[in-house]
Amino acid sequence: MEMSGLKNRRILIVDDEQTLLDLVISVFQNDGYQNIAAAKSVGEAVRLAKEFSPELAVLDVMLPDGNGFSLMERLRQDGDYPVLFLTARGEEEDKFRGFGLGADDYVVKPFLPRELLYRVAAILRRTYREEKTVVPLKNSVIDFSRAEVIRDGEHIPLTAKEHALLSALWRGAGRIVTIDALCEAAWGDNPFGYENSLMAHICRIREKIEANPSSPVSLVTVKGLGYKLLVEDK
Amino acid sequence: MKSVPKLIRRFVGLLLLSFILLVIVNILIFAVIVSRQMANARPWKTAEEVAAALTETENGVLLSDEGAETLRLSGAWAILIDNDTKAVVWHSDNLPKSVPAGYTLSDIAGLTRGYIDGYPTFTSGTESGLVVLGFPKTSFWKHMWPSWDYQLIAHAPQIALVVVIANVAVILLIYMAASTKLLRSVKPIANAIRALPSGDPVYIRETGLLSEIAFHINSTSEVLQTQKRQLQKRETARASWIAGVSHDIRTPLSTVMGYADQLQAAPGLTEEERHKAEIILKQSERIGKLVSDLNLASRLEYNMQPVRLREENAVALVRQAAADFANADPDGKYPIRWETDEKLLVCRVNADGELLRRAVANLLQNSAVHNEDGCTIYVSVEKNGESCVIHVEDDGIGASDEQIAKLNSAPHSMACDETAAEPRHGLGLLIVRQIADSHHGTAVVGRSRYGGFAAAITLECN
Numbered sequence: 001m002e003m004s005g006l007k008n009r010r011i012l013i014v015d016d017e018q019t020l021l022d023l024v025i026s027v028f029q030n031d032g033y034q035n036i037a038a039a040k041s042v043g044e045a046v047r048l049a050k051e052f053s054p055e056l057a058v059l060d061v062m063l064p065d066g067n068g069f070s071l072m073e074r075l076r077q078d079g080d081y082p083v084l085f086l087t088a089r090g091e092e093e094d095k096f097r098g099f100g101l102g103a104d105d106y107v108v109k110p111f112l113p114r115e116l117l118y119r120v121a122a123i124l125r126r127t128y129r130e131e132k133t134v135v136p137l138k139n140s141v142i143d144f145s146r147a148e149v150i151r152d153g154e155h156i157p158l159t160a161k162e163h164a165l166l167s168a169l170w171r172g173a174g175r176i177v178t179i180d181a182l183c184e185a186a187w188g189d190n191p192f193g194y195e196n197s198l199m200a201h202i203c204r205i206r207e208k209i210e211a212n213p214s215s216p217v218s219l220v221t222v223k224g225l226g227y228k229l230l231v232e233d234k
Numbered sequence: 235m236k237s238v239p240k241l242i243r244r245f246v247g248l249l250l251l252s253f254i255l256l257v258i259v260n261i262l263i264f265a266v267i268v269s270r271q272m273a274n275a276r277p278w279k280t281a282e283e284v285a286a287a288l289t290e291t292e293n294g295v296l297l298s299d300e301g302a303e304t305l306r307l308s309g310a311w312a313i314l315i316d317n318d319t320k321a322v323v324w325h326s327d328n329l330p331k332s333v334p335a336g337y338t339l340s341d342i343a344g345l346t347r348g349y350i351d352g353y354p355t356f357t358s359g360t361e362s363g364l365v366v367l368g369f370p371k372t373s374f375w376k377h378m379w380p381s382w383d384y385q386l387i388a389h390a391p392q393i394a395l396v397v398v399i400a401n402v403a404v405i406l407l408i409y410m411a412a413s414t415k416l417l418r419s420v421k422p423i424a425n426a427i428r429a430l431p432s433g434d435p436v437y438i439r440e441t442g443l444l445s446e447i448a449f450h451i452n453s454t455s456e457v458l459q460t461q462k463r464q465l466q467k468r469e470t471a472r473a474s475w476i477a478g479v480s481h482d483i484r485t486p487l488s489t490v491m492g493y494a495d496q497l498q499a500a501p502g503l504t505e506e507e508r509h510k511a512e513i514i515l516k517q518s519e520r521i522g523k524l525v526s527d528l529n530l531a532s533r534l535e536y537n538m539q540p541v542r543l544r545e546e547n548a549v550a551l552v553r554q555a556a557a558d559f560a561n562a563d564p565d566g567k568y569p570i571r572w573e574t575d576e577k578l579l580v581c582r583v584n585a586d587g588e589l590l591r592r593a594v595a596n597l598l599q600n601s602a603v604h605n606e607d608g609c610t611i612y613v614s615v616e617k618n619g620e621s622c623v624i625h626v627e628d629d630g631i632g633a634s635d636e637q638i639a640k641l642n643s644a645p646h647s648m649a650c651d652e653t654a655a656e657p658r659h660g661l662g663l664l665i666v667r668q669i670a671d672s673h674h675g676t677a678v679v680g681r682s683r684y685g686g687f688a689a690a691i692t693l694e695c696n
Contacts, residue, residue: 030496
């Protein structure tokens with residue numbers, strides 16, 4: 001999946017702490033993001049958003065002239081773009097409030113810069129997925145928009161379940177996605193009893209994406225826990 | 235407090251029993267007296283005996299010696315009134331002078347049921363006349379109208395029974411009324427005393443006989459409520475303070491971690507400098523976790539952390555926690571071995587998913603913190619009858635028996651009282667135990683069969 005498109009997205013960062021603001025900006029810039037705007041207050045953020053038209057906002061909750069929750073609501077009046085809260089308020093009530101208002105993610109300080117980057121990239125991929133449909137693997141390429149795998153020039157179609165499973169694995173690319181989470185992605189909210197079906201689907205996916213399905217290199221098993229999708233540009 | 239009504243019932247019951255016993259004793263005494271009163275027939279018998287002892291001879295009427303002895307023993311005088319002449323034809327030697335020597339029929343009718351000159355008289359007929367015995371004046375009282383309603387006498391046993399039953403019923407009614415009234419006034423007091431330890435406010439009306447006790451109970455409740463409010467206020471202030479401090483630390487710590495992370499990856503750094511940046515990052519992460527643990531522990535302790543119980547699959551929760559841990563350990567320094575029976579895919583428990591995941595994460599983190607050189611962590615979920623047991627074990631350095639005993643016996647609270655001589659460590663384990671407590675479960679630590687440390691959280695299965 002092409003990352004360069006994502007890095008061109010306009011990101012608005014709002015935090016009243018100058019040092020933290022500088023850090024977050026540098027984290028994004030070092031990762032290749034080019035369009036970043038920063039504000040230190042609600043008023044400044046609202047003004048800036050009108051000129052900048054952000055495609056993603058990273059908001060602190062506690063701001064000198066208001067709070068991030070109400071800021072999100074005001075920003076959403078001008079444009080429906082994803083919002084990630086980056087805040088020191090880690091209590092469940094705050095998280096639930098943020099998610100309840102429609103936030104796309106909630107990161108509690110202190111945070112690891114890499115984690116923030118992963119989460120922002122995941123939101124951008126989900127939101128602006130039309131541009132990002134091709135995922136290169138070691139021996140093949142997944143094209144999500146066409147629901148197919150291209151291996152050695154051959155186009156192999158994916159079933160709906162395989163597509164759902166690969167999407168879930170791609171969202172957590174490089175990380176273990178548990179058996180339960182995969183079953184939920186493929187079979188919905190009551191995914192008990194599908195573990196054997198999951199194994200069968202994983203085998204079929206491997207036959208499509210791996211050069212040697214019995215020694216997988218892109219879709220690896222983590223015994224007892226789940227599976228991990230290893231992509232080439234990660 | 236159920237003993238109060240019981241006590242009252244017993245007391246009033248005793249009273250009732252006393253009443254019944256009293257009635258029985260009275261009946262017995264009455265029976266004895268009545269039986270003794272059978273002696274009332276004695277003067278009539280004496281009169282009959284004397285009459286029988288009189289014989290008419292040529293020399294007149296004679297009283298046998300036996301008859302004379304009977305008369306002497308009874309202390310009475312005797313006369314024989316002739317049937318035809320109505321005159322006294324014989325009398326005993328001790329006849330008072332005031333006793334007339336002749337009688338009319340009405341005199342005879344009168345003396346039969348009454349007296350002669352104050353002497354109670356008793357009669358008995360003979361062939362020739364009527365024998366009249368006169369006893370000393372104060373020896374007998376005679377009923378002048380000795381007649382009874384026939385029905386009354388005919389139904390005497392039934393009437394007696396009805397009277398006894400009516401008496402018992404009245405006593406029972408008195409018992410019920412007394413007991414109910416007493417219980418009614420004692421009940422609110424007993425209920426109030428029972429409610430006091432629960433900490434809920436208590437108020438009872440200060441009226442009636444027990445108003446003073448009611449007043450003191452109300453005062454006690456007010457004092458307890460005031461103390462409770464003050465304690466809650468203090469606890470909330472403490473938890474809020476900890477929350478505030480942890481909040482204030484988070485932002486600067488983010489900056490430290492962020493720049494340390496960038497520094498670590500910066501080109502041109504020597505290996506030693508890179509290592510130092512790595513240490514800053516790791517230690518900052520540790521401070522971050524500590525701050526987060528401290529905040530959660532204080533919220534759990536002061537009941538500020540909502541525990542939202544719902545049906546969860548413990549296997550999925552533990553697996554997610556293990557996967558999260560493995561994902562945060564890209565170098566594989568702490569490999570996870572999933573030891574759950576392959577057949578156990580679902581183990582339903584009532585749990586706050588987020589908190590239970592946090593407990594397992596803390597146990598995993600605990601293994602990592604105490605084994606800096608790395609170790610294998612064994613994670614499993616086991617269904618043991620009605621219990622769900624979550625095991626987190628490692629093959630690391632473990633802990634001594636003394637340390638394990640200390641950890642297992644440490645109080646489940648942040649407070650260090652006089653029994654805890656050393657300041658407490660292991661906030662992570664404290665949280666695990668607090669979370670287990672909030673789920674009505676247990677958390678114990680021990681030695682692992684793999685050589686290191688072991689911890690088990692036991693919850694009730696659904």
